[in-house]
Amino acid sequence: MITDEQFQNEIKILIANAIREDVGSGDYSSLACIPSNAMGKAKLLVKEDGIIAGVALAKMVFEYVDPAMQIETFIEDGTSVKKGDVVFHVSGSSQSILKSERVVLNTMQRMSAIATKTNSYVQLLKGTNTKILDTRKTTPGFRVAEKWAVTIGGGENHRFALYDMVMLKDNHIDFAGGITLAIAKTQAYLKENNLDLKIIVEARDLKEIEEILKSEGVHRILIDNFNYEDTRTAVALIGTKCQTESSGNINEETMRQYAECGVNYISSGALTHSVYNMDLSLKAI
Numbered sequence: 610m611i612t613d614e615q616f617q618n619e620i621k622i623l624i625a626n627a628i629r630e631d632v633g634s635g636d637y638s639s640l641a642c643i644p645s646n647a648m649g650k651a652k653l654l655v656k657e658d659g660i661i662a663g664v665a666l667a668k669m670v671f672e673y674v675d676p677a678m679q680i681e682t683f684i685e686d687g688t689s690v691k692k693g694d695v696v697f698h699v700s701g702s703s704q705s706i707l708k709s710e711r712v713v714l715n716t717m718q719r720m721s722a723i724a725t726k727t728n729s730y731v732q733l734l735k736g737t738n739t740k741i742l743d744t745r746k747t748t749p750g751f752r753v754a755e756k757w758a759v760t761i762g763g764g765e766n767h768r769f770a771l772y773d774m775v776m777l778k779d780n781h782i783d784f785a786g787g788i789t790l791a792i793a794k795t796q797a798y799l800k801e802n803n804l805d806l807k808i809i810v811e812a813r814d815l816k817e818i819e820e821i822l823k824s825e826g827v828h829r830i831l832i833d834n835f836n837y838e839d840t841r842t843a844v845a846l847i848g849t850k851c852q853t854e855s856s857g858n859i860n861e862e863t864m865r866q867y868a869e870c871g872v873n874y875i876s877s878g879a880l881t882h883s884v885y886n887m888d889l890s891l892k893a894i
Contacts, residue, residue, distance in 0.1 A: 611769045619753035620666065624673050626750060627712045639707045649703035649893060651710075653696040653717070656888035661690045662724035662761040663717035664697065666754060670713050675705035687724065687761045698894070710891050718886035719751070720758035726884050727762025730877065733861060739868035739875055742767045742854070746878035755881045767876055775799070776809040776831070788817060792824045809854070818843045822850060832872065833857045840870040 611619075655661070664686045671678045678701035684690060699706055730741045741764040747755045756766045768774035777791050785791035792810060799806055807828035812818045814835075821830055827850075832843050834857035847853055854874040855867045867875055 610766060611773050615769075616753065620669065620757075623751065623753055624666075624670055624712070627716070628670070628674060628708075631711055632708055636704065636708045639704045643703050643707070645702075645704060647703040648701065649706055650698060650700040651706050651891050651893050652698050653713075654890050654892050655690045655694040655696060656692055656890060658691050659689075659721055659725035659887045660728045660762055661688050661696055661717075661721050662686050662758045663713075663720035663754070666716055666720065666757070667697070667713045670716065671699060671705075671709050674709045675702055677701050678705055678709075687763075696889075699891075706891075714889060714891055715886075716754055718889050719748075719884070720754055720761070721887035721889065722884040723755055723758035723881055724762035725887060727759050727764040727880050729861070730864060730880070731763040733864050734868050734875070737865070737868040739872055740765050741880070742874050742876040743880045744856075744876055744878040745770065746882045748881070759880055764880065765874075773806070774809065775806050776811070778811045778831075779813060779833075782811070788820045789824060792821070792827065796826055812843070815839055815842060815846070818846055822846065827851050829854055829873075831856060831876075837866055837870055840867060840872065844871040 661684055664682060664684070668680050671680060678699055681698040682696070684694060684696045690696070727741065734741060743756055743759040743764060744767055752769070756769065759766060768776065775795055777795060782788050782791045785794055788810065792808070795808060808826060809829045809831055810821050810827050811831040811833050812821055813833060818830060821827055829852035830847055831854050832840055835843060835855070840855060844853055852874065853872040854876055855870070855872045856876040859867055859875055859877060860879070864875060
């Protein structure tokens with residue numbers, strides 16, 4: 610996983626790019642009709658039930674646009690909200706509020722949708738020892754916010770990118786000449802380059818599970834697109850030698866059954882690639 614310093618840097622990059630993209634050379638709608646010294650106040654209104662996320666990030670956006678803006682927070686990240694709830698008030702320059710509005714809403718709407726979906730998966734797994742993970746199937750340029758939203762919803766982050774964990778998937782294995790060779794080459798590369806990275810290896814069938822287990826130093830085996838029976842067999846074969854993760858076409862209807870097979874983790878791309886933004890608005894008061 611990335612460090613907290615790297616995470617914070619990714620957030621700064623996201624905010625700067627989002628404002629650059631939206632504001633460009635100027636918010637001419639506001640500049641044209643609102644005096645520069647006009648002061649205003651607005652509320653973040655919830656228009657749909659769910660889990661709120663992005664409050665902390667919204668504060669960072671406001672701070673970036675205009676440090677003089679004041680935020681009064683009523684509901685924190687990770688809280689269950691209902692239609693009609695008010696999350697915060699923002700006050701300050703009317704031009705600054707309007708300049709921030711779309712980035713704040715786009716960010717919070719998507720993060721809240723992801724947190725809500727993640728929380729629903731967490732509830733489905735309640736009572737098992739299985740945790741829900743996200744993937745790298747995220748919106749380009751918005752990954753850090755989406756992964757943050759997963760944790761707000763009660764899930765855990767998989768690797769952030771290609772550089773903070775090694776995952777040997779089917780194509781890596783085939784291009785490298787097989788599982789054993791792929792693992793050996795990877796371990797040699799990490800040692801030569803003084804890289805302390807965990808290794809995950811994907812298995813497509815039970816035979817590949819058995820081959821992976823012959824190598825030492827594998828952190829987790831990705832049990833990909835297995836049925837329930839083979840998943841249980843794989844978990845039994847692996848035992849405590851390394852962690853286990855199920856993935857591949859797992860949904861709300863099947864998730865609980867896979868968890869009951871005994872895997873440590875279930876990863877789901879749907880947490881970030883198949884959500885509809887939660888309805889929120891910023892209204893002048």
